[in-house]
Amino acid sequence: MAVAERLLVIGGGPAGLEAARGAADLNRPVLLVEARDTLGGTPWESYATLTPHLKPTKEIMAGMLTAVEDHPLVDVRLSTRVVAREGEAGRFLVTLEAADGSRQVEEVGAVVVATGFQHFDPGRETQMYGYYEYDDVITLVDAERMMQAGKVVRPSNGEPPARVAFIQCVGSRDRHIGNKYCSKVCCGIASKQSIEIKHLLPDAKVFIFYIDMRMYGFWEDQLYWRAQEEHKVNYIRGIVTEVIKKGDQLLLKGEDTTMGRPMEVLMDLVILSVGMEPSAGTLEMARVFEIPREEHGFLATVGEPLDTVTTPVAGVFVAGAAAGPKDLEDSVSMGGAAAMKAVGLLSRMSRTPA
């Protein structure tokens, strides 16, 4: 069997961009397929600034996009999906479908799946936070969209909020919901947003209700301490059980566990720190490539903890949040690792006659 030289990267977010750039820089032709009509993925689409440095997404990610767009060895297909595949490692035949429904079959030697996550939908029945009932209950993503427009207001009346509460672990660490895992980045993002809210609204009181703060590594002082010490953000250990409407405000009920007392507090704006779930595209690629899903529903890998990117399907690698909750650092590192493994596999196969 002649080994196909080209690598297929599915998904143009941070992990897919890094995988495509890395493989192309190693002299491999790359076919990059992205379902959206633009590269950049979820951060580019939904996040005004990136954690932990609070730098504007468009400004610091633009170079990643152009490095791929301008690369002579990368063929970028936007608004395109992978809908079928045949073959095996060394020679896959994948069917691509463009937005107009037209289909095209392409030959590739290996695949990097970088189809990412979607934010948890806080409308499930056990979530009594009123996301679909109250205008002033929003998610981290809704807050980012407001920040993209340079403001934070109460959606109900367009006024700046005097009291803002974040509720952590929405859709994460919850047996009833079925997501037992921690989504890893929401503590950092909530802390980042709390700093940004204080920049925009210095007089606002900002509260973060949490179960555990998971501010690993440098995020501890870059985000957590900074929010608490410089911006007087209130971290209160105790998760909110219910949000109810009271006048034109929202009443949060919970326990202030370290003070050892029940609490009922009024807020003007409630931001739900929604976690990560596999994206629709990730689930679709699990089906198309027959990649097993690990126990939390993400794409399985076989070599954890030392190999983060090799799936049980020969020739198919995964990078980024398709494999589980990841921060940007992990996603980009995995993109590079997946490119290396995929290129390595194809080189080995070319040297060894079948």
Next chain:
Amino acid sequence: MMTVPYADVPIEEKTRLFEEVKADARYDSYLYGCYECGICVAACPSARFYDFSPRKIAQALAREDVELVYEQMNDDVWNCSQCFSCLRCPRGNSPGGLITIMREVAVKNGLRTTREALAGYTRIIYKIMTTGTQVSPDMLQEDAFPDWGPGVKTVSDNLALWRRALPPETMHTTAQSWQVEERTIRELYAIWKWTGTLDMIAQVDEGLHDIMEEVMDDALEESGIDLGP
């Protein structure tokens, strides 16, 4: 909603005292942020014996919980022995230092609970501020310290003799712990008057303040020290 202690005190008054605590020059170096680890409580001798938590002091101030800070200024700050074991806080906070500030604000503002907490200390305050020493040998009375056993009577009956048996001459005293230099005493008087420490006493015990002020003024006048306006 939960019942608020000291509900009769207007929120404006509680806020005023809180702002006075925050305005203290030491405040920012005593409080960074609290992640509620409890190391201060683990290290705190008072926390073992009283319903008292240095963590809650730091937390309440960090959260700017005006109601709780007021409650603590009344009910908690005098349970601290100011030993500063809590300085081992990994965030660099000083709960004990925060309590020092809260106590000073409580004293300056003559809170009722502060007057009550300090009522038993009139004699000690008088001793410290007029002699520069704290407990004096003649305070060791059989009736005041029964828990010290029968030897107390033997000692107190012949106190001056026992004291003269001590090698350092400066300890041949009965009305103060040791002999303090006249010059030192006058410097102390000057410091207490200048820094407003003496005035603080007026808010909690006016009688005591007046007596001490007379003692100090006489001594300073006699020595020719002029504190100016």
